[in-house]
Structure formats: structure tokens, C-alpha cells
Amino acid sequence: MTEMFVSYSLVAVYSAMGVYTLAFVLFAVDLARRSAASPADRLAATTEGRVAVSATLNAASSGASRGTTSVLERETGRESDAAASGSKKGPRYLRAAMALIVLAWVLHVAAVIFRGVAAGRVPWANMFEFALTATAIIVGVFLATQFWQDLRFLGVFISGFALVALGVSTTNFYVDVVPLPPALQSVWLIIHVFVATLGTGFFALGAGLSVAQLLQARRDAGGLKRLGFLDTLPSAEKLENSAYRLTVIGFVFWTFTLIAGAIWAERAWGRYWGWDTKEVWTFIIWTLFAGYIHARATRGWRGSRSAWLAIIGFSAVIFNFTIVNLFFKGLHSYSGL
Amino acid sequence: MDSSRPSDHIDSADPQAIVQPTLGVVGYLRFFWRQLTSMRTALFLLLLLAVAAIPGSLVPQVSSDPNGVIQYRRNSPDVAAVLDALQVFTTYTSVWFSAIYLLLFVSLIGCVIPRAKHHFDALRARPPRTPAKLSRLDGFTTRESSADTAVIVDSAELLLRREGYRTERYSSTDRAAAGARGEPDSVSAERGYARETGNLVFHTALIGVLVAVGIGGGFGYSGQRVIVEGEAFSNNLANYDSFNPGRFFESSALEPYSIALDSFEVVYEQGNLSALGLALDFTAAVTTTTQGAQPQAAQIKVNEPLSIGQMQVYLLGNGYAPVVTVRDPDGTVVFSQPTACLPQDGNLTSICIIKVPDGLDEQIGMRGFLYPTTVALATGALTSNFPDLLNPTLTLEVYTGDLGLDNGTATSAYVINTDSLTQIAGREADAATIALTPGDSIELPNGLGSVELTAIPRFVSLDVHHDPSQLWVLVFSVLVVAGLLTSLYIPRRRVWVKVAANADGTHTIEYAGLARGEDPGLDAAVVAIAEKHSQALPIRLQS
Secondary structure, three states, X not given: OXXXXXXXXXXXXXXXXXXXXXXXXXXXXXXXXXHHOOHHHHHHHOOOHHHHHHHHHHHHHHOOOOOHHHHHHHHHHHHHHHHHHOOOOOOHHHHHHHHHHHHHHHHHHHHHHHHHHHHOOOOOOOHHHHHHHHHHHHHHHHHHHOOOOOOXXXXXXXXXXXXXXXXXXXXXXXXXXXXXXXXXXXXXXXXXXXXXXXXXXXXXXXXXXXXXXXXXXXXHOOOOOOOHHHHHOOOHHHHHHHHHHHHHHHHHHHHHHHHHHHHHHHHHHOOOOOOOHHHHHHHHHHHHHHHHHHHHOEOOOOOHHHHHHHHHHHHHHHHHHHHHXXXXXXXXXXXXX | OOOOOOOOEOOOXXXXXXXXXXXXXXXXXHHHHHHHOOHHHHHHHHHHHHHHHOHHHHOOOOOOOHHHHHHHHHHOHHHHHHHHHOOHHHHHHOHHHHHHHHHHHHHHHHHHHHHHHHHHHHHHOOOOOOOOXXXXXXXXXXXXXXXXXXXXXXXXXXXXXXXXXXXXXXOOOOOOOOOOOOOXXXXXXXXXXXXXXXXXXXXXXXXXXXXXHHOHHHHOEEEEEEEEOOOEEEOOHHXXXXXXXXXXXXXXXXXXXXXXXXXXXXXXOOOOHHXXXXXXXXXXXXXXXXXXXOOEEEEEEOOEXXXXXXXXXEEEEEEEOOEEEEEOOOOOEEEEEEOOOEEOOOOOOEEEEEEEOOOOOOOEEXXXXXXXXEEEOOOOOEEEOOOOOOEOEEEEEEEEOOOOOOOOOOOOOOOXXXXXXXXXXXXXXXXXXXXXXXXXXXEOHHHOXXXXXXXXXXXXXXXXXXXXXXXXXXXXXXXXXXXXXXXXXXXXXXXXXEEEEOOOOOEEEEEEEEEOOOOOOHHHHHHHHHHHHHHHOOOOOOO
């Protein structure tokens, strides 16, 4: 039985990777087409037309490069185009990419469930399983946030991330199903690790938005002339606000992860905090994001500087999962490798 | 806007070039205090703290990995000397790390106190006067109504109160006619005071965590003890193998009790080939006796520590402790006791050091390996391929000479220095290494006597902790989360509703809001209030 479910899980993972690849390509094609399109069409592609217009207005009032006439043109262009296509859901490639990433995600979740059934426990007890589940949650968070606001332009980042993470974990981290060692036999395995992955999902989106924000800010300053798709994205300020809201959710989850981890450590290892390498990095990440939140409230730091902190913070999360797991000595040695 | 906030807080007024007067001593102190409590300094210290924590994850720490430190010192003594001077082996108690977090907390306290005072005042203050021009504010919207000013103001106030706002009526004529209050024509409302409360709770609770860890931790202690099946140990300083008292610990704080290890059961994976020999469960069955009470049976497992009084007893390690019996040539037992052997791998191949200082003609020391499930490799060397006692063998190399136990210097029971000893059985001696299975007895060379492997019980290593601050740390941590959630998700906003008379006798009602801190939902909230309010008013068709 175990063998059967393990193979189902693997088939599902590989299928998901295939579909993620297609989704990634279509997301990329979508961005490329937006870059190639005329300014009017770009505006049509944006679902945040109002924001883009106001951003253009701001740019127009501050600089001479974009005249008021072009703003008017864009506005009319948007309306006529939207009327012509009869769709508010964005360009065809984007919609196809979203459909594919949903399909890939369903396969991915199936892989997670099969793995859990095969193991007879939560599917995140070693590095492979953790990567499998965490990427599913990251993509899940991405899909869920679409109900809140349109962040589909992050699809290329998220599908690419999921693809790389699954590729690395199936080839380098794969281990067979093994039972839980006594130290992991705890309800905190479910709570602590699950909340950590949720936090990671929000940090990932926040970092993606921060990257977009930095690109947008650079384009606003006159750079990145070839990245025309940026015109179809929300303004740098709007991106920053979205990034902040998502990262703050991640921060709450991370704080909880840290406390839950301390409670578990007290049960399992006899002390709630011992500066184990993984604890150190969890602390570093917490401090970085605490710094990010402060930076948002500090004059001179709101904007690009705080965006860099969000990106550094997410990089530290990835570092914590990969390098610290594999090469640092510590008590959290559950990679199974 | 908030004078209590650091001057570089995003919500504070931008200080334009300030001409600094010449500073005296007090002036400088105040200047440094302002610098220390600024947002920029707090941010800098936070990031510095993150960076400063990194070395401790790269270099083994005395607290979490003492053996790693010893090995590091041995492998690269020169680097270790530098690291020692920089206190890198004790990063998290080092002067520089402590300096950073103490400065951070001083900065934090310097920030929290004025804010707390300001917030305390704000909690009792009336919502501020309605601004003259609402149209400049966020979410500005208007509705028309034919109702009377008083009706509009009353219903607006009622609505805002229901929505959790604190309200105050103002009259735009108040300004002109001091003393005589005009008819109120606007409502000023504020909500979300809990946001700032949460923020203060969050930061204060962080200080609480630090204090609880720093001071409360000083009254605690932890001790380690190895117990073999069938043995007992009582809570007494002398009975611990190692003991780490907190700064304020006194030995009278040790509660009297004893723990006897009745048995220790381990379940190993036997079916799954990928995890063969993986330990699935450890259960230590113990009997505890506290003063004046009947002995009680209990169990200790990983993740399930045992509470005795205020102490927690954790199961942290285990292994085998073979009982070796040594007899003199006459057959009189001179040594018979279990010796805990240090496990070397997952299949519990263990190193055993046995010292017999008395009873024989010469002191003997023995060093050997225990193989729980013995298999011979192609080279003839033995190894263990399963951690349970399926086919155990104990091999011993025997030395004679002065074991160095009598000169008063402390020696580890797990180490034997063979430099000044003579091997009488083993690879370097005429007699071969002794190999024993349970029940075997073999004569020692030179007619010294005999050695027998009597039994192979298991041992557990227990960690006894008492940390009176632990509960406080948890309480403050919960407050940290509660404060964080409140301070991030309760919007603090001001909303104004103002009535202006039109020429035809109807009224235009203006609505506007002001965010205090992050408030992405402000515009929508103002519109929602305007909608609800105009629905509550008598309907008038607009032309």
C-alpha cells in the first residue's frame, strides 16, 4: 500500500511539474506580449487601470516625459479595448496560464495527500516532504490572494519558484517514506511546521511584489526602458502596500512559528531556547522582518530600502531551509539525507 | 502628528533644517537620547542584531554544542584563539551581542514610555475638532439631505458610536464666538485606540520576555544524570554528572526526590527497509518518590517529560551499560557494576571505558566496543548492524598501570589516558583482545584474575530542569502575539461628518477620514459610513 501511494505521489509531482512548466512559459509569454504591446494595449491589459492612470498622472505632473495628451489616449484606449475584447479578466495567455497553474496546483496537492497517506502522518517530516508541501502551500497562498486582489503578474515568479523547488527536492532531497523518530512524534510537528510554511508562502509573495516594486521604481526613475510590461502593473506605491500587507501576515505566522517552536523545544529537548542553528536563523529572519516593518515606518526607509529588506528576509528563509538544513550542524537535523 | 513618536517616524512632522543651539552637557545627553530612541537607530540595531547572530550559527557554541567547540579548538587552535578573544564560542552571551540587544531594549524603552504616556492621555481626550476643509482628507465624499442639521448630526453620531467610534460634536461657529457654543453641525469620531494599545503591549511584552529570561532564568538550574536500569538517583548536587546552576541558584533550592529507572523499552523499526533499526519509541518506566509521599510509577518519553514538583525531567539520551564483573585469581569479586558506554552510531556500536583501581595486584583499565548486533566485516573487524541486543559482543583491550585516579585530579569516566599504561591484552599485546558475549568469563593475562560480561542493561541520560521563568516567558510571548495582531489589524482612524447648509434649505453632508498608521481600508470605510448614514436619513430625490 505504502509503495503504491508513494508512486502515485511521485506521478502526481512529476505531472504537476510538467504543468507548472507550461504555466511558467505562458506567464512569461504574457509578460513578453505586454512589453511588446503598444502603450494603449498595455493599459488595456492592466486590471488596475485606475491605478496605472493615476500613476501616469503623477508621472505627468512631475516630469515632462509623459504628456497629458498621452494619458487621455491611454484612457480611451483602455475603454475601447476592454469593450472590444468583452473581457475584464485580462489577456488570453494570462488566463490560460492561471488555468494551468490551478491544474498544476491540484496535482501538486494530490501529490502531497498521497505522500501523507503513504506515510500515515503529516507529509512534512523530512526535507523532501517539507519542500513538497511548502511549495504547494506557497502556490496555494498565491492562488488564494487572487480573491483579494489581482496579483497574477507574480505567476511567473511563483510558478518558476515552485518548479525549481520541486525539481531540486525530487532530484536531490528525495528519501523514502520512513516512520517518525520519537522527537518528531508530537502535535507540534503539525502546528509548528505548517504555520512556518504558511508564513513562508506570504513572505514569498511579499518578496515577489517587492521585486516588482523595485523594478517599477527604477522604471519610474527612467530606467528599464525595455521592460514595458511594468506599465501594466500597479504603481510602485501600490505594489509596496500590497507587499507590506502580505509580509505582515507572514510576520505574524513567523512569530507564532517561533513561539510554537520554543514550546515544542521545551518538551522535546528540555529547553525552550538554546541557540541551535535553526533557532538562530529563525530568530535572524524574525529580526529582519521586524526591521522591515520598522523601515516602513521610518522616514527615508519607506520605499525601495524597505523592499530590499523584504527580499533579504525571504532570501534568509530560503537559506534557512536549504543551506542551514544541509550544511549546518544542529538539532533540527531531520532532512533525512 | 504625534509628538510622542520618534522624530523620524513616518507619521511625525518632517523636521525642516533645525538650527541647533550650542549644547551643554544636558543638551548633549538629550541629543544622544533622541538619537538612541529614533526609528533609524532602532532599525539599525535590529539589523545589526540579525547580523550579529550569524557567527553563532557558523561556529559551534559552548551552550549548544560543547563537543563541537572542543573539536574546533583541537583542529584549528590558532583560529580558536582569535575566536576566543572575540567571544565567538559564546556569541549569545558575549559582550558585543549583549551590548546590541541591551541598546536595542534601551531604545525600545525610551520609545515606549513617552508613547504610553501620550496614549494614556489620548484615551481620555475628546476626538479633535473637525477640520475646516474636509475635502482635502481621505475618502472625502458628500451626500445630500433635506433633513435638519440636528437630525443629521444625531443620526451620524449614533451610527458612528454603533461602529465603535468615540464621538464628539462640534460647531463650526465655536471658533468665532468664544464661550457661547453654537449648534453642533459636525461629528468628530475616532476609533481603533486598541491599535496603539496593542503596539505598546507588543513592545512591553518583548521587554518582559527579556527580563523573564535574564532574571528568572538565573534562579533555575539544569542537571544531567545517567541512570542504568534498576538504579535510582536522588536529587542532590553530588549525584549529578553535570550541573548548570543559574546565577542566583542556591543548593537549598533542590527539591528532595528520587527517581528509580525500572526499565527502559525501545521499539525499533523492523519492517521498513529504508528505516531498518530506526528507533520508533523510547519509554522509560520510573518510580518517583517525593518527600513524605508514597512512591509513584510514572513514565518519561521524548516529548513527554515528567514533572516532579517544580522540576521537569527529560529523556535526552540512551545506550547500553554492560555489567562487567572482575574477579581476583581466588574468584572473589572485586568489581561488578554497569558502565555506560557512549553510542557511536545509529546501530549503537558503543565505546566502553572500564576502570578497576582496587582489588587486583595491579590497577587495570579496559577500553572496548560493544556491538549490540554483531556482524563481522570482510576485514575481520566487527560492527553492529542493528541497535537492539540481538547478538551482542563486548570487546576489551586491557591495560595495567597507574590509572591516575588517586592523585586528586578530576578525570572523565568516559576517557582513559593510555600513555602511561601497558597493554596486556589487545592489538599491541601478546594476548588477543578479549571478546565476551553475555555470560562469558575469560581469564585476564598474567594471572591477574578474570573478567565476565554479566548482563547488558540499558541506561538513559536524564536532564533535570527547573526554570521558574519559563511560564513568564510563555505569558509574555502570548502577549507579544496578541499585541502584534491588535497593532497590525485594528485600524486607527478618524472620521468626520459635517453638515453644510445649501441655498435651497437642504444640506450637504460631507464625510472624510484620516488614517493613523497603516489603514488600507479607510476610503472604503468612509464610503460605507456615508452610505449607511444617508440610508438612515429621510430620502430626498436628487434632481
